[in-house]
Amino acid sequence: MRRYLGRQTLQLVAVILGISLLSFSILHVIGDPVVLMVPETAPREEHERIRKLLGLDQPVWVQYWRFASRAAQGDFGKSWYADMPAFGLVLERMPPTIYLTLAGLGVALLLALPLGTVAALRRHSSIDTLCTMVAVAGQATPIFWLGIMLIIVFAVHLRWLPASGYGTWQHFVMPAFTLGVFLAPITMRLVRSGLIDVLSSDYVKTARAKGLAEGAVVVKHAFRNACLPVITVLGLQFGQLLGGAIITEAVFAWPGVATLTVDSIRNQDFPVVQCAVVLLALIIVAVNFLVDVLVAVIDPRIRVSG
């Protein structure tokens, strides 16, 4: 177990290093911050002055070191737009994003667990085909379009739900459903294939041979083990889930990190963009790491071989 953890930690460090490099290069290598900050018409001396002021006349690796060491302390500089530290701005918007993500995950599981189970138990039946069709259609749906269609039907015409905003449970219904549809197809496929694998395994046969009721076999023996690949892949898909949350937030004007990031991109407020990108990526890395370790704790085969 200790060796396994050591290997995972080494990879973790490498990934964090990579993220910092990537987010640094977004601004400093691809673009020129001075061009973005100072109007083109300003005199050359002004450009040079700002360049010196920001330390951009130094070699790239010195700049990177400064960015990384400050970022490690939560200092991403001040927002160029609002006169506040970027870190605080981003942190403040984190809770709505996390709630939305969890709600979307919940909806996805509510849809995927029953459908995937039914599809696995009645494999090759018309129900199975129908579930697969729904999953394929779900995967092809652009969720920002789905969100807008939901708004047109349920907010504009039926007036049942608020079109956008944040606060009450009603505000959660459409965004959570939209995000759920984004994640449900892949989850359903995982539940289905996981259950099918497990149902043909020896211990399930033993359980059946013992004369256990089919319900008990499925719920107690098969389902728990089928959850393992679902947890793993969902953990690894957490980045995708957050990506979906970004799209959902944009449609419903959800006051989360994603809306802040998109707004900051429009305002060319790069300290905020960098900070949001780094923090979101760190959350994803942390979740992936926890899932890896959790699965290794549950399933001894992984920490020995993997």
Added chain:
Amino acid sequence: MKAGATPGELELVPAPVTAGGAQGRVLLRRAWRLKWGLAAGVLLAVVVALTVLAGWVAPHDPLAVNIRHRLAPPAWMDGGTRAHLLGTDQVGRDVLSRIVYGGRVSLAVGVGAVLVSATIGVALGLAAGYFGGRTDWTTMTLVNVMLTFPFVLLALAVIAVLGPSLTNMIIVLGVAGWPIYCRVVRTEALALREREFVLAARALGMSHTRIMLRELLPNLVSPVVVIATLQVAQVIILESFLSFLGLGVQPPTPAWGNMLGEGRVYMLNSWWIAAFPGLAIFVTTLTINLVGNALRDWVDPHMKL
């Protein structure tokens, strides 16, 4: 679940199930699946043909403004005219014509970006799998970094710096999408490099590059083609999301995404401006996915992608 749920599958006979008459059923099933894929392929061909021939097919100029006919509903609704089958937008441009032309952006970005990411992914995956060791570790760490980063966020941030344009979108979505190819190609290459024909090629003194391109690459074509097909759909959705946010192709050039974004403002009264471009995205990505799935089943039903 009560007893009696598909009893055939719950019996304790795993292996012989596929023998005899059941084999015919499996074949029929495969054919049945392919039928969906073929139907989708025909539909996709129609979509592609429509966009390529947009100049002849579209009933109107997609940029022709006609303020007197603004916000006209689709033909079958009250106040709709046969001249504008799917209605007009906020400045009286024909929605149908704009959708037909808008497909060009989506398909160009979809195909272009997939070519870019497949090239990068296959090259790195081949190197990682063939050389192994440190090359492998570095590449896979890079893959992990890329997979950790939310694709959408990365694309947003880079587009914001580079500025929105068709070329930039192809570059960004192409560069962001390579890890999936890299992972699959690496796994395959790892298995292939121990095989006799590769060892023989090495014994003959072939260079590493030549072995990778001449011996390994031909064996990797089918998984790469399957992934690439499915990825075109993903890229189209992402491209339209970027355009939806105003970070993609700039108006007045029609793209499905920016039509959706503009239509959102008018959704209170004129739902069709946003609804139909979205429907076009949905139909296109659905058919691409069905074709991709059929392709995968045909090439190798056990492929896990």
